[in-house]
Amino acid sequence: MRVHRSAHVRNFTVLPNTLLQDRRLTFTARGLLADLLSRPDGRREDGRHMADTSPQGRGAVRRALKELTQAGYYRVDVVRMPDGTVRSEAHVYDTPQPPAPGLPRPAPGEPAIGPAGTPPIKNRHQETSHPARQTDEPAADTGEASDRPGEPEEAPRTGQASPALPDGQIREAVATLLRVIRPEPRLHLGEAEARELAPLVTPWLQRGATTADLAQALLHGLPTPLHSPVGVLRHRLRHKLPPAPAPQQAPGPRYAECAECHDPLPQPGICTGCAGLGRPRPKPLAGGATSVATTGAARAREALRTRTRPPAGPRATRPFCPA
Numbered sequence: 111m112r113v114h115r116s117a118h119v120r121n122f123t124v125l126p127n128t129l130l131q132d133r134r135l136t137f138t139a140r141g142l143l144a145d146l147l148s149r150p151d152g153r154r155e156d157g158r159h160m161a162d163t164s165p166q167g168r169g170a171v172r173r174a175l176k177e178l179t180q181a182g183y184y185r186v187d188v189v190r191m192p193d194g195t196v197r198s199e200a201h202v203y204d205t206p207q208p209p210a211p212g213l214p215r216p217a218p219g220e221p222a223i224g225p226a227g228t229p230p231i232k233n234r235h236q237e238t239s240h241p242a243r244q245t246d247e248p249a250a251d252t253g254e255a256s257d258r259p260g261e262p263e264e265a266p267r268t269g270q271a272s273p274a275l276p277d278g279q280i281r282e283a284v285a286t287l288l289r290v291i292r293p294e295p296r297l298h299l300g301e302a303e304a305r306e307l308a309p310l311v312t313p314w315l316q317r318g319a320t321t322a323d324l325a326q327a328l329l330h331g332l333p334t335p336l337h338s339p340v341g342v343l344r345h346r347l348r349h350k351l352p353p354a355p356a357p358q359q360a361p362g363p364r365y366a367e368c369a370e371c372h373d374p375l376p377q378p379g380i381c382t383g384c385a386g387l388g389r390p391r392p393k394p395l396a397g398g399a400t401s402v403a404t405t406g407a408a409r410a411r412e413a414l415r416t417r418t419r420p421p422a423g424p425r426a427t428r429p430f431c432p433a
Contacts, residue, residue, distance in 0.1 A: 123148045129204050134181055138166065139174040143183055146202045155200070182206035275312060283311035287343075290324045296332065297339045307340070310347035317352055 125147060130140060142160070149155065157175055161168040178184035185201045275283075284304045291297040299307075314324060327350040328343060336342065365374040370384040 126204055129183070132181065135177050136174065138170055139177040142171065142174045143178055143202070146184075147204055182208065275309060279312055280305060280308045283308035283315065286315065286321060286324065287311050290321055290328060291343070294329050294332070296336045297328075297343065299339060299343075303340050307343055307347065310344065313351055314347070317354055319352060323352070
């Protein structure tokens with residue numbers, strides 16, 4: 111092999127032969143190291159930019175940098191700046207450098223004692239890091255629903271659990287809920303999930319809600335996509351519950367009529383006027399309302415005639431007044 115060298119005056123780099131002839135490195139790693147040493151000091155260079163500006167891919171560049179790091183030619187330090195920001199600085203050497211003190215290179219460890227896969231033995235007398243909550247202290251009301259299916263949820267903002275429902279009410283609530291959500295395939299529920307929502311359906315039935323009312327509240331305006339059918343139904347059953355019907359007021363007192371004059375009375379019997387205990391009532395005219403109207407009309411006509419009739423006797427003369 112004959113080597114031909116040229117005399118360079120500028121734009122050249124001097125490299126030691128030990129670096130270029132290091133057989134621990136692949137030719138890719140040695141070529142990448144020579145390229146990095148030819149760059150000016152302070153240049154920003156990362157693996158992505160190296161791979162994008164060369165025919166080789168990012169995997170080859172990453173493996174070459176790993177070889178240079180293990181051989182001591184390449185190191186990346188994380189430096190915290192005075193303003194609190196963190197940046198990484200890469201250092202390239204033309205001679206191998208020893209590892210930093212206090213940071214040994216990873217190496218395979220010694221085999222553990224005992225067969226592989228043996229589970230660790232639990233120390234039952236060791237104090238737990240999270241002590242269990244005392245039973246005499248009331249549990250904090252977080253407002254979250256129980257995660258166990260089939261268990262009734264706690265009553266909100268009260269320290270008492272909701273009473274257990276009879277089997278007949280649970281079956282009726284489950285059947286009603288499954289009948290309502292049947293037209294919507296996205297709200298497909300199982301038997302256990304329907305029994306979990308049964309305590310929330312029962313108040314609707316007790317307040318007189320029909321299947322049409324439940325369908326209007328549960329099926330309209332569903333989100334897209336629908337991730338948790340049980341969660342959506344639980345939320346709507348709670349927040350769209352119709353108000354309890356107002357108690358019916360007792361009807362007012364019913365009045366009776368007097369047996370004689372048919373005037374209203376608070377209780378059956380005769381009024382004081384008919385009983386002779388008060389002012390005597392005028393007797394009704396014979397003929398009823400027709401005679402009363404006829405008599406009144408006759409009196410009105412007679413009064414009009416009296417006012418328009420001229421006075422009887424000689425005609426009054428006006429006295430003469432001389433001018």
